[in-house]
Amino acid sequence: MAKSDDCMHIxxxxxxxxxxxxxxxxxALTAECIYVVSNPHGAYPLLKATESxxxxxxxxxxxxxxxxxxxxxxxxxxxVIKASRTLLLVYIILMLITFAFEMASSITAATxxxxxxxNVFLKQMLERYQKSEPNNNSDNEVTKTxxxxxxxxxCCGVNGPSDWQNYxxxxxxxxxxxxxPWPRACCVLDAKGLPVNLDGCxxxxxxxYNSNGCYDAMSGPVNAHAWGVAWxxxxxxxxxxxxxxxxxxxxxxxxx
Amino acid sequence: xxxxxxxxxxxxxxxxTATTFVLEQPRCIFGNFSKAVIWLVVALxxxxxxxxxxxxxxxxxxxxxxFPNAVSAYMTLNATLASYPCPKPAGDITVxxxxxxxxxATDVSRPTCNGPLPGPGPYRVKFLALEGSVPVxxxxxxxxxxxxxxxxxxxxxxxxxxxxxxxxxxTSILSILLAILLAALVAMLFSCGSDSxxxxxxxxxxxxxxxRYNTHHVYDQAAARL
Numbered sequence: 001m002a003k004s005d006d007c008m009h010i011x012x013x014x015x016x017x018x019x020x021x022x023x024x025x026x027x028a029l030t031a032e033c034i035y036v037v038s039n040p041h042g043a044y045p046l047l048k049a050t051e052s053x054x055x056x057x058x059x060x061x062x063x064x065x066x067x068x069x070x071x072x073x074x075x076x077x078x079x080v081i082k083a084s085r086t087l088l089l090v091y092i093i094l095m096l097i098t099f100a101f102e103m104a105s106s107i108t109a110a111t112x113x114x115x116x117x118x119n120v121f122l123k124q125m126l127e128r129y130q131k132s133e134p135n136n137n138s139d140n141e142v143t144k145t146x147x148x149x150x151x152x153x154x155c156c157g158v159n160g161p162s163d164w165q166n167y168x169x170x171x172x173x174x175x176x177x178x179x180x181p182w183p184r185a186c187c188v189l190d191a192k193g194l195p196v197n198l199d200g201c202x203x204x205x206x207x208x209y210n211s212n213g214c215y216d217a218m219s220g221p222v223n224a225h226a227w228g229v230a231w232x233x234x235x236x237x238x239x240x241x242x243x244x245x246x247x248x249x250x251x252x253x254x255x256x
Numbered sequence: 257x258x259x260x261x262x263x264x265x266x267x268x269x270x271x272x273t274a275t276t277f278v279l280e281q282p283r284c285i286f287g288n289f290s291k292a293v294i295w296l297v298v299a300l301x302x303x304x305x306x307x308x309x310x311x312x313x314x315x316x317x318x319x320x321x322x323f324p325n326a327v328s329a330y331m332t333l334n335a336t337l338a339s340y341p342c343p344k345p346a347g348d349i350t351v352x353x354x355x356x357x358x359x360x361a362t363d364v365s366r367p368t369c370n371g372p373l374p375g376p377g378p379y380r381v382k383f384l385a386l387e388g389s390v391p392v393x394x395x396x397x398x399x400x401x402x403x404x405x406x407x408x409x410x411x412x413x414x415x416x417x418x419x420x421x422x423x424x425x426x427t428s429i430l431s432i433l434l435a436i437l438l439a440a441l442v443a444m445l446f447s448c449g450s451d452s453x454x455x456x457x458x459x460x461x462x463x464x465x466x467x468r469y470n471t472h473h474v475y476d477q478a479a480a481r482l
Contacts, residue, residue, distance in 0.1 A: 096437060103430045110423035123412045165273055168406045177274040178358050178372040202356075203278060204269025205349060211269060227422070234426050241433045248444045 011250050012080055018243035019076040025236045026069030033062035036229060041221040042149060045141040049128070050120055054112035055226045061105040062229055068098045069236070076247065088251045095244055099237060106233035113226045118215045122158040126169035130183070146214075147185045155214035156186035161204065163213070186210050260285055262296075262381050262398040265351050272403050275372035276355030282383045282395065283350060284342035289392055292385040293336055298354065298373075299329035301400045304380040309391040319367030324374060331384070332370045354381070378402040 036059040047053045072095055079087035128142040150156055157163035161182040164171065171183060179202075187201035188208050195201050200208030264271050265278045272278075279296075286294060295313050306328060311318050313331035320330045333352055344350055354370060361371035373379065378400035385393040 092441065096434075096441065099434060099437065103434060106430065107423070107427050110420075110426050114418065114420050114423055117414065119412050120414045123409065123414055126409050126412075161269055165404050166407060167412065168409050172406065176358055176372065178276050178355050181270050181273045181276075199353075200349075202270060203349075203351065203353065204271070206267075206269075209269065230422070230426060234430065237430060237433065241437060244437055245440060248440050252444050252448050 008253070011246065011253075012083075015080045015243065015246055015250060016077050018239070018246065019073040019080070022076075022236070022240055022243060023070045023073035025239065026066045026073065028066070029069065029232060029236060030063050030066030032228060032232060033059040033066065036225045037063070041225075042152070043145065043218040043222065045138070045145045046121060046124065046218070047116075047222065049138050049142055050116070050124055054108045055222070055229065058105040058109035058112065058226075058229055061101055061108075062233060065098055065102045065105060065233075068094075068101075069240075072098060076243075080247070080250065083254050085251060085254055088247060088254075092244060092247055092251065095240065095247075099240060099244075102233050102237055106230045106237070109226045109230035109233070113223060113230070116219065116222065118158050118213075118219075121215065121218065122163060122167075125158060126163070126167050126171070129169065129171050130174065131170040132174045147183075149214050149218065150183070150185040150210065151189065153214060153217040154188075154210045155212045155217055156182055156210040157213055158215045159213040160211060161186050161209065182209070258285060258393060258395050261396045262383060264401065268351070272401070273355075274376070274404050274406060275374075276353055277373075277379075277401055277403060279352045279354060279381065279398075281340050281344075281350040281352055283340050283344045285383070285395065286337055286340075286385050286393055289385050289387065290337055292387045292392055293334050294340070295331045295384045295386060296333040296352070296354065296381055297329055297331050297384050298323075298379055298381050300324055301378040301380050303328035304382075304397050309384060309394065310389075312389055313386070314367050316367065319364065320369045320371050321362060321364050321367065330367075332368050334368060373403060376403040376405050 037056060044053075047055075072091060075087065076091045076095075078084075079091050124142065125146060128139045129146050130143050131139045164182040165177075171180075175183075181202055181204070184195060184201075186209055187195035187198065188210065190196050195208070197205075197208045204211075260282075262279050262282065265280050268278055270276070270278065282294060286292065297307060299307055303324075311329070311331070313334065316322065317327060318329065318331045319327060320332060323330045333354070340350075355372040357370040358372060360366040360369035363369065379402075380397045380400055382397045383395045384391055
């Protein structure tokens with residue numbers, strides 16, 4: 001008898017500890033997802049234009065899941081200490097629902113990352129950059145975003161300036177190849193925004209043009225955000241799994 | 257005929273584009289012809305052997321604007337030897353960009369225009385030194401130069417990049433965990449639905465007897481009041 005009592009108390013202690021950790025992780029998840037949602041990086045308009053901004057959906061779900069985890073962990077602590085069957089049953093069922101939501105968020109963030117290949121951005125850039133009759137506001141946004149991106153990160157195109165040579169584009173249909181082998185934003189610019197050496201830029205002399213592609217600069221922040229949401233959610237769910245199994249075992253051992 | 261051939265420059269991103277290419281300047285090649293004017297002759301690869309050195313620059317027979325339909329080779333980029341001083345100062349970029357003048361491309365009054373080339377080629381070029389209209393020296397024809405062709409935009413495939421290992425790991429592990437939890441929930445409810453749980457594992461006899469004691473006590477008190 002005494003031994004099962006000790007087991008009971010140890011299990012209670014472990015469950016309370018587990019729930020405390022879940023509560024804290026819930027707050028951390030909420031904080032991380034609020035950061036991702038409110039801190040769109042420079043390439044956000046491009047993401048919106050590709051209609052592949054699942055990362056933001058995943059982050060919004062993460063905010064609410066984090067708050068739910070915090071509330072449920074308090075419920076769990078109360079239920080474990082009081083050894084109340086009804087409270088713990090409610091806790092288990094609500095936790096399973098939260099588990100399912102967080103699983104959806106984590107998988108969405110991970111899948112979204114896989115779909116953002118360089119070709120997606122390349123095609124969008126060639127179709128819309130400096131489009132002569134912009135269909136809607138998002139074409140202007142794409143042009144402005146690319147100009148900002150290329151100036152600030154000293155890069156050109158997605159893979160490099162040769163993107164503009166290797167493929168036809170909206171830009172090419174309005175700007176002759178001899179005068180604009182690549183856009184002026186690919187040139188090294190002085191303080192006034194004019195190319196330092198226009199001929200050097202057109203020739204492709206190193207030092208007067210940006211030879212790197214922008215894909216790394218773009219995908220870096222997006223990747224960090226998305227994998228942060230996905231993997232942190234995964235870690236929380238693994239811990240929650242253990243706590244829930246323990247709670248179910250504890251529940252089945254409570255005297256009615 | 258001088259043995260050297262005109263060559264494309266090295267180490268420039270824009271050495272060939274869709275309508276231009278960049279040649280090394282003919283430095284230290286034409287030795288003693290200080291009065292000569294050096295012209296660049298551009299022809300399609302197949303028309304190069306048929307070119308006659310007595311062709312005069314600036315005439316309709318060598319006008320850029322009629323190339324390549326009516327004219328098989330055009331002459332452009334004229335310069336005196338003074339423009340190509342020898343020896344070449346180290347560190348200077350000495351290039352000739354063929355195809356850079358867009359303003360005169362359709363202006364027939366400028367037949368020696370250095371206009372953008374009309375197609376991907378292949379082209380061959382040579383330098384020809386003329387004194388008056390007498391050819392005095394020339395280089396050999398260059399190797400064939402092919403320009404870049406742009407692939408159509410629609411050929412870029414944006415099919416999904418496949419699934420990374422991380423995404424597969426997350427999906428499969430989480431699905432398994434959820435399945436285990438649901439199975440455990442079902443097992444828990446079924447085996448404990450009839451309140452038969454608890455009696456064999458964690459029994460708390462002291463608390464049970466305390467409950468009964470309280471019940472009796474409350475009933476006694478209620479009876480006593482009455």
